[in-house]
Amino acid sequence: MTANMPINQIGLEKNYYRGAISTLCKGCGHNSVANQIMLACFEHNIPPEKIVKFSGIGCSSKSINYFLNRSFGFNGLHGRMPSLALGALFADTTLKGLGVSGDGDTASIGMGQFKHLVRRNIPMVYIVENNGVYGLTKGQFSATSEKDLKIKRQGVNPYLPIDICMEALAAYGTFVARSFAGDPQQVKSLVKAALSHDGIAVIDIISPCVSFHNLENSIHSYTWGKDHESPLHELTFVPPREEITVEDFEKGGMREVVMHDGSMIVLKKLGTDYDPTDRSSAFCMLAEAEKKNWLVTGLIYVDPKSPSLIHNFDLPETPLNRLSSDRIRPAPETLDLINKSLL
Amino acid sequence: MTNLLMENFIPAKRQSIINDFAITLSTINGSGSATANMTLVRALFLMGIPVSAKNIFPSNIQGLPTWFTIRCSSSGFLGRVEMDDIVVTMNPAMFQDELKQVISGGVILYADDLKKPEGRDDVILYPMPVKKIVQETDISQQLKGYIANMVYVGVLAELLSIDLNMIFQALEYHFNNNQKAINSNFQVIQSAAMWTKANLEKKDPYSVVPMNNNVNKIMTNGNTAAALGSIYGGVQFVSWYPITPASSIPEEMNIYLPKLRKDPLTGKETYVVVQAEDELSAIGMVTGAGWAGLRSMTATSGPGLSLMSEYLGLAYFAEVPLVIWDVQRVGPSTGLPTRTSQGDLSSAQYISHGDTEFILLLPGNMEECFEFGWRSFDIAERLQTPVIVLSDLDLGMNHWISEPFKYPEKPIDRGKILWEKDLDEWLLSKKHEWGRFMDVDGDGITYRTVPGNLHPKAAYFMRGTGHNEYGGYSEDPQEWEKLLARLKQKFITAKSLGLLPDPQIEVNQNAEIGLILWGSTELAIKEARAILMAQGVNTDSCRVRSLPLDDSIGDFLNKHRRNYIVELNRDGQLHQLLKIRFPETTTQLVSLAHVDGLPVTAKWIMRELRIAEEKIL
Numbered sequence: 031m032t033a034n035m036p037i038n039q040i041g042l043e044k045n046y047y048r049g050a051i052s053t054l055c056k057g058c059g060h061n062s063v064a065n066q067i068m069l070a071c072f073e074h075n076i077p078p079e080k081i082v083k084f085s086g087i088g089c090s091s092k093s094i095n096y097f098l099n100r101s102f103g104f105n106g107l108h109g110r111m112p113s114l115a116l117g118a119l120f121a122d123t124t125l126k127g128l129g130v131s132g133d134g135d136t137a138s139i140g141m142g143q144f145k146h147l148v149r150r151n152i153p154m155v156y157i158v159e160n161n162g163v164y165g166l167t168k169g170q171f172s173a174t175s176e177k178d179l180k181i182k183r184q185g186v187n188p189y190l191p192i193d194i195c196m197e198a199l200a201a202y203g204t205f206v207a208r209s210f211a212g213d214p215q216q217v218k219s220l221v222k223a224a225l226s227h228d229g230i231a232v233i234d235i236i237s238p239c240v241s242f243h244n245l246e247n248s249i250h251s252y253t254w255g256k257d258h259e260s261p262l263h264e265l266t267f268v269p270p271r272e273e274i275t276v277e278d279f280e281k282g283g284m285r286e287v288v289m290h291d292g293s294m295i296v297l298k299k300l301g302t303d304y305d306p307t308d309r310s311s312a313f314c315m316l317a318e319a320e321k322k323n324w325l326v327t328g329l330i331y332v333d334p335k336s337p338s339l340i341h342n343f344d345l346p347e348t349p350l351n352r353l354s355s356d357r358i359r360p361a362p363e364t365l366d367l368i369n370k371s372l373l
Numbered sequence: 374m375t376n377l378l379m380e381n382f383i384p385a386k387r388q389s390i391i392n393d394f395a396i397t398l399s400t401i402n403g404s405g406s407a408t409a410n411m412t413l414v415r416a417l418f419l420m421g422i423p424v425s426a427k428n429i430f431p432s433n434i435q436g437l438p439t440w441f442t443i444r445c446s447s448s449g450f451l452g453r454v455e456m457d458d459i460v461v462t463m464n465p466a467m468f469q470d471e472l473k474q475v476i477s478g479g480v481i482l483y484a485d486d487l488k489k490p491e492g493r494d495d496v497i498l499y500p501m502p503v504k505k506i507v508q509e510t511d512i513s514q515q516l517k518g519y520i521a522n523m524v525y526v527g528v529l530a531e532l533l534s535i536d537l538n539m540i541f542q543a544l545e546y547h548f549n550n551n552q553k554a555i556n557s558n559f560q561v562i563q564s565a566a567m568w569t570k571a572n573l574e575k576k577d578p579y580s581v582v583p584m585n586n587n588v589n590k591i592m593t594n595g596n597t598a599a600a601l602g603s604i605y606g607g608v609q610f611v612s613w614y615p616i617t618p619a620s621s622i623p624e625e626m627n628i629y630l631p632k633l634r635k636d637p638l639t640g641k642e643t644y645v646v647v648q649a650e651d652e653l654s655a656i657g658m659v660t661g662a663g664w665a666g667l668r669s670m671t672a673t674s675g676p677g678l679s680l681m682s683e684y685l686g687l688a689y690f691a692e693v694p695l696v697i698w699d700v701q702r703v704g705p706s707t708g709l710p711t712r713t714s715q716g717d718l719s720s721a722q723y724i725s726h727g728d729t730e731f732i733l734l735l736p737g738n739m740e741e742c743f744e745f746g747w748r749s750f751d752i753a754e755r756l757q758t759p760v761i762v763l764s765d766l767d768l769g770m771n772h773w774i775s776e777p778f779k780y781p782e783k784p785i786d787r788g789k790i791l792w793e794k795d796l797d798e799w800l801l802s803k804k805h806e807w808g809r810f811m812d813v814d815g816d817g818i819t820y821r822t823v824p825g826n827l828h829p830k831a832a833y834f835m836r837g838t839g840h841n842e843y844g845g846y847s848e849d850p851q852e853w854e855k856l857l858a859r860l861k862q863k864f865i866t867a868k869s870l871g872l873l874p875d876p877q878i879e880v881n882q883n884a885e886i887g888l889i890l891w892g893s894t895e896l897a898i899k900e901a902r903a904i905l906m907a908q909g910v911n912t913d914s915c916r917v918r919s920l921p922l923d924d925s926i927g928d929f930l931n932k933h934r935r936n937y938i939v940e941l942n943r944d945g946q947l948h949q950l951l952k953i954r955f956p957e958t959t960t961q962l963v964s965l966a967h968v969d970g971l972p973v974t975a976k977w978i979m980r981e982l983r984i985a986e987e988k989i990l
Contacts, residue, residue, distance in 0.1 A: 077827075078832075079826075079827045079829070079831075079832065080827075082665075082824045095834055095846075099832070100829060100832050101832055102822075102823075102824040102831075102832045102833065102834075102835075103832075103833075103834045103835065104661070104664060104691075104834075104835040104836075105834070105835065105836040105837065105838070106657075106660075106687060106835075106837060107657070107683060107684060107687055107837065110653060110654075110657045110683075110684065112654070112657070113612075113649065113653070113654040113655075113656075113657025113658045113660075113661065114657050114658070114660055114661035114664075115661060116647070116657075116658050116661060117610060117612065117657065117658035117659055117660065117661030117662035117663075117664075117665070117667075117669065118661035118662060118664055118665035118824060119661075119665075120610055120645045120662060120665075120667065121610075121662060121665030121666050121667050121823065121824060121825060122665070122824060122825030124825070125824055125825060142650060142651065142653075142654075143650070143653070143654055143657070146649075146650040146654065343642060343645055344641050344642045345641055345642055345643075345645070346636045346638070346639045346641035346642075346643065347639070347641075349825050350609050350610075350643065350645070350667055351609075351665055351666030351667055351823055351824075351825055352792075352825065353609075353636070353643055355607065355784060355785040355787070356637070357636050357637060357638060357643055358607035358608075358609060358634070358643050358668070358785070359605055359606070359607050359781070359785055360604065360605060360633040360634065362780045364633055365601075365605065365778060365780050368601060368629075368778070369591055369777035369778055372591040372592060372593045372597070373415050373418065373419075373543075373546050373591070373592050
């Protein structure tokens, strides 16, 4: 054990949660997000072996290799991570899925799979590192690029952008949040809350691309994000069985959401009192933010009670992938009965 | 080689034809005819007569013509025939066309409200007062529309001497002891039989007499067999997207899984079935589940397989075991969605970009649909690679007599999988670290761990990009070549382990002609060979049951001066693969390929064989 290295409640060092060294550009928002995912898992006291990482294709998808080396991970196909994750998570339902995707991977090629994953309410955290551009292919428009954006060699973007949170809400997402890579504390709190959610937890993180899309006037840049970020609330995650210390919160200025596992999200009012458990308010808020050109961040919607897909199946306690052969092959006499019944 | 061409293989005497004829029932789809048709088939089966049934149906829900052909054959030749002995027509739109399908001396039964057919003085015509019989029965007006088809069941029963007790048993089976439905249908059948006895003078030579051919046999279809085989193979995860003619595989699984696959210890479900939003997602789920250690499968047809090609490339490269059933229909494109073909062989073997290759299993009958159902999982997990089973619409959806399904003779083989204690043992005994892609046995197959394995050394990072023995990213030229060579080596291992079904070879004395076949053409080939033999032409046959092609197929080809490769596609896909694999035999190979959407007939095979032989000799 390294001296002075912090240890979490399950006795694991922070180092235990590390990944490979990032090969992304210096200053890439994705690196910051990867770091916060690692810290969130560490502070949330989840053994990395209980997490399975998934991704598609793109810069964002590479980043799952940069945290949680001790978790299984699968960097699959462009836009097709949701189906891969769904199948894999049935093998052992004690595992938590953690997917990282990008705006191209989710909102362009993967829109269909993304929305069906959301509607099925798979228990996994689904993070979109949204930079409004195709980085790995060196700077083309993505489905979340804003209209009239100019990019070198591409010209002017003629299409309206897709709002990933709006899509997730429309698909009956049970946990929908937005954050900004330049706000690491919020990213971390949201990831922790998402890990406690028993269902799909979508976090759309604006994560600037420093190489191809960090123009000051663009909504996916650091400068714009810093100037226009408008948090819905200050957000604190309280793990299960831990007392809330309310010193940081003004009385009456808080809203609490109790999660499935007994943990709690404490939301401190900022200006207006936004209720993240009301789906129609969430739609209105997103529409208003778009109109006013605000980058609204925080927990947009949560339904902590909606059962995840796993609950539709009456599965044994032993994970399916550990069932011995005698539990998955019916006895010989059953086949005799079937043979007699076929006409 | 003369006089090979002949009509349906039936005895020469026409005075009395017993248990050797084909009946086509021409109806409108959505009119409830399937129940009537299957009642006849089941009754004939229960009488112990060899019988088969093929449904030619449109891609439509209601209102278009559909044909159902029942063939009885005392010699057990149950492939498709080109002409009918008896046609029953309930469909005014198709009346004139049906006339052309009846052999001279055959029979046409028609609903008497249709105009009396003209232009065939050489066939026997029986009008049936369908409306009158239905009106006179004591059933609700609402049901009468659906029950009209039972009239021809009754008429045929009387005309052909089909045992009414067996018809009653068939109804009991179909309606699952719903007494009301059984009785109302049987009432119509009885009335029609009585009317026939009193009013129709029998002029035709056809009848049935009981045999004892079907003792202990079953009647089933390939999709049910595949579903059951997979269940006995321990399938744990199924994802699918509806497509004709494959949908009934998962649908049958949904029926049988809850009955057969409750955990013996806890009573819980040991399986998961998810209907996906498309085939891209279905194969994605199956790949995820296979990677994570579940026996996983999907069922689809050509258009779906095309969509799955991207994930299949990943599954091949990432060494994920999974099983795909491709119940082939006619392509390219949407093609003929409700007709049969063997058109996916070439594309399935090398599907997806780059250097890939897939294990193909080619079932030819019901028993093999069941057997390959379970065996495919053992092969996939042993080799850590996808297995594609190529069935077709004829096997999958038509009704076949079969020997009972045989319980798997081998225990389940999960392949090289390491759990926590295995990994501990590895680290102790091997004295080096475990790497997911480390070939320690030299057979190309490496040891895998799966998510949920909590050993601190168990996790690895899977990727569709170049990787080293530990799964780390690599663009190293040598590592890349080594990896691809190892993937190829697994296919050689498959042969050395005897994992793949052998070709089924049947030989006669002094045969110069070899017939090569695969899949559903077996019955037609058997019939053609029997007729040829009766005419003094001996042939051998070799039914290919898996790909990559086994060396013994080359030996077979070499032994015959001419090998005819019979298959249901335009380009002779197996022929092409044989030429590549056994180039030295090229001049001995002749392609007999065609695809018109229908199962092949013995007659077609013999006609084409004769033409080819005449060209050569």
